[in-house]
Amino acid sequence: MITMATTSVDDTRALAAGIAGLAEPGDLIVLAGDLGTGKTAFAQGFAQGLGVEEPVTSPAFVLVRTYEGRLPMVHLDVYRLDHMQELVDLGISELLDEGAVTLVEWGDAVAPALPADFLEVRLESAEAPDDRVLTVRSVGPGWPPRADALRRALAPWTVA
Ligand SMILES: Nc1ncnc2c1ncn2[C@@H]1O[C@H](COP(=O)(O)OP(=O)(O)O)[C@@H](O)[C@H]1O
Numbered sequence: 001m002i003t004m005a006t007t008s009v010d011d012t013r014a015l016a017a018g019i020a021g022l023a024e025p026g027d028l029i030v031l032a033g034d035l036g037t038g039k040t041a042f043a044q045g046f047a048q049g050l051g052v053e054e055p056v057t058s059p060a061f062v063l064v065r066t067y068e069g070r071l072p073m074v075h076l077d078v079y080r081l082d083h084m085q086e087l088v089d090l091g092i093s094e095l096l097d098e099g100a101v102t103l104v105e106w107g108d109a110v111a112p113a114l115p116a117d118f119l120e121v122r123l124e125s126a127e128a129p130d131d132r133v134l135t136v137r138s139v140g141p142g143w144p145p146r147a148d149a150l151r152r153a154l155a156p157w158t159v160a
């Protein structure tokens with residue numbers, strides 16, 4: 001697990017762009033954390049890192065949005081119960097695209113329905129209003145081969 005600190009929304013976006021640089025087709029990123037901690041901001045930075053030019057907006061009112069970048073980016077938000085139900089009904093495998101990288105806000109809430117191979121990013125608020133603490137951990141076989149590269153990419157934000 002890697003623990004990081006950011007001090008602004010742009011800082012969180014830059015961190016996310018750093019992770020996006022390591023993304024591979026089929027990756028799943030689970031975004032965890034309370035409302036307003038920066039899950040959508042993270043997705044925006046991640047998209048920038050993939051070279052997505054279109055603005056990334058919160059998918060709070062639709063289940064899924066797709067963007068074109070170096071890799072296609074699929075962005076889901078399962079906060080709403082009907083989204084969660086839709087996800088379960090459709091089956092996550094229908095939404096996960098092997099050629100794309102998928103980011104799921106509130107993904108920890110549907111973890112049992114997700115494949116057990118993902119990077120989890122948890123965002124938490126801290127003392128100052130614009131401070132956030134982020135923790136990254138990997139589950140499954142996909143990310144361990146990239147652990148060193150991930151540590152290097154996240155070094156600017158890593159706290160002891
Ligand atoms: N360090 C930070 N990282 C991310 N967002 C931050 C930070 N500091 C302030 N913010 C603000 O917090 C809010 C995060 O909102 P959003 O990304 O929509 O959260 P979520 O998707 O988790 O509900 C934005 O208004 C953003 O400008």
Ligand SMILES: [Mg+2]
Binds near residue numbers: 039040041058105
């Ligand atoms: Mg959001």
